[in-house]
Amino acid sequence: MGRLSDQAGELANRLGDRAEAVCRHYLSKGHREGRYWLVGDAHNTPGRSLYVRLSGSEDGRGAAGKWTDAATGEHGDLLDIIALARGHSQLRDTLDEARSFLSLPNPEPCTDGPRHAREPQAPTGSPQAAKRLFAASGPVRGSVVQAYLRGRAITALRVDDPLRFHPRCYYTPSRKDLAGTRRVWPAMIAAVTDLDGAITGVHRTWLDPDASTKAPVVTPRRAMGFLLGHGVRFGRPDAVMAAGEGIETILSLRQVMPAMPMIAALSSPHLGAVLFPPALRRLYVGRDDDPAGDAALARLTERASGAGIEVVPLSPMLGDFNEDLRLVGAERMAAALGGQLIPEDAGRFLAMPG
CATH class of the missing domain: 3.90.580.10 (Zinc finger, CHC2-type domain)
Structure with a gap:
């Protein structure tokens, strides 16, 4: 392989x-x-x-x-x-x-010879199963996914975004869910990809179709497949890009920095382990103001320094960047970010509303 x-x-x-x-x-x-x-x-x-x-x-x-x-x-x-x-x-x-x-040997190098081993069946939760789920999902436009994101002031969606809509995505209730918890909900499906753009997993956000909010379940967000080092990517990697934990965090930043490539790593440990594109020279990190966010930023900075990459943290005015977008507004959010970006990047990437 x-x-x-x-x-x-x-x-x-x-x-x-x-x-x-x-x-x-x-x-x-x-x-x-x-x-x-x-x-x-x-x-x-x-x-x-x-x-x-x-x-x-x-x-x-x-x-x-x-x-x-x-x-x-x-x-x-x-x-x-x-x-x-x-x-x-x-x-x-x-x-x-x-x-x-x-106690397995290292894999043999790839050859052009015939393959005799039969492909294993893709198990639940595998990258292969994640690819199937993403392929079975449809466009976001006009769906409850678009309504959910609009309710969070996220409107700048693009046709090539790695987001899709599944009308009936299965949810396995946890031990903390109430008895009789509904097992099928509409969901936002996000593709997790590697540096080459291959799908390694998906992230699911189950939604309430009546309220256009997250579904009333204990864990409305779950991922499947292989996540470590990968993430949900918006835009093609370049010398300058931004990284953060959540999809909504990254989409909120993109509302005021629409031209900057970004990646959502989906959790603080995975943010600290995100793989660097070869051309990357400066990485902005939309950090969460908590101990897990601090640890992720420290690990990311340590790894980046050894690769010659500059790390610049970005801090929200309120609890997170989506709160900034919803409660403070894009104009003030852009002004606050302008003071944190490298001046040349502010001029290149920041879109001042109005």
């Missing part, structure tokens, strides 16, 4: 087959309860917030090795756990570590 994302999908599945052994090794301060491994967080802190599924559900909708941190909403697979536990910033390092744990 030549593509790293293909290798990641197969290794994530193999790790899922040995989920409890992986947890005992990398999350040793946790313990098993029923079909789950419980621990404080992905950094092996004692506690019960993060839970890893140790076996697949009988209906096939819950894959072994998938985890969720109930305190932060972060989620992923066992490759993410290994990357966070070992502090990896490169996907290749995580794949090498996973092969070592599984």
Whole structure:
């Protein structure tokens, strides 16, 4: 297999087959309860917030090795756990570590010869399943997705954005959801892609069609596929770009900086691990003002400095950039950002409303 994302999908599945052994090794301060491994967080802190599924559900909708941190909403697979536990910033390092744990040889180089191995069936939650879900979704225009984003003052959508609408996206209720929670909702589907533009996963935001807000479920946002290092990309990578955690955060920034390429990494740990395009020289980071956001910015800055990339943090006036856009307005938001951008970038990217 030549593509790293293909290798990641197969290794994530193999790790899922040995989920409890992986947890005992990398999350040793946790313990098993029923079909789950419980621990404080992905950094092996004692506690019960993060839970890893140790076996697949009988209906096939819950894959072994998938985890969720109930305190932060972060989620992923066992490759993410290994990357966070070992502090990896490169996907290749995580794949090498996973092969070592599984006692697998390094993959042979690609050749032009015939392939004799049969392609494995794509399991639930895999990059292949993510590609199918994205392909089965339709345009955002005229949908509840467009109404939801408009309600958050996000109106500058483009036909080539990595966003789609699915009218009936399945939701698996968590243990904290109320009994009888509805299992099918419309959803905003966002493509997670690697540096080459290949889909490695999707992010789902379930929506209430009657209120044009997030669906009334415990975890209205979830991702599937391989996320580490990748993200939801708006615009083509260039020498200057912006990164942030949430899709709404990035879309809010794009309302006043429409020409700047941007990426939503989907969580603070994934923001700290986002991969750098080869041409990148300056990275603006739309940070969240909390300890997790501080940690992501510190890790990103440390990695970038070794690659000769300048990191410039951007801070909102209120709680986050979408609050700025909705409550303060685009004009004042643009003025506040103008004081944080490098002057040449302010002139190039900032669009002053009015």
